[in-house]
Amino acid sequence: MVNLAPAQLKKVGAGFDLPIAVALLAAMRHCPAERLKDCLFAGELSLEGSLQSVRGVLPMALMTRR
Numbered sequence: 001m002v003n004l005a006p007a008q009l010k011k012v013g014a015g016f017d018l019p020i021a022v023a024l025l026a027a028m029r030h031c032p033a034e035r036l037k038d039c040l041f042a043g044e045l046s047l048e049g050s051l052q053s054v055r056g057v058l059p060m061a062l063m064t065r066r
Helices: 017-027 057-064
Strands: none
Touching: none
């Protein structure tokens, strides 16, 4: 089960698909959760599971420095 709380925040598009997939992999112990602690995941999962690029990655990366 995945909880996308708080309910009052809009969750539109595929922006949560990759982080949810990575969290599920960690929960199922397919990748060590401690290695994911300081990671930023930016991308979209296609319907067949391949990773698709997204726009605006540089501003996202710069935001992590704050």
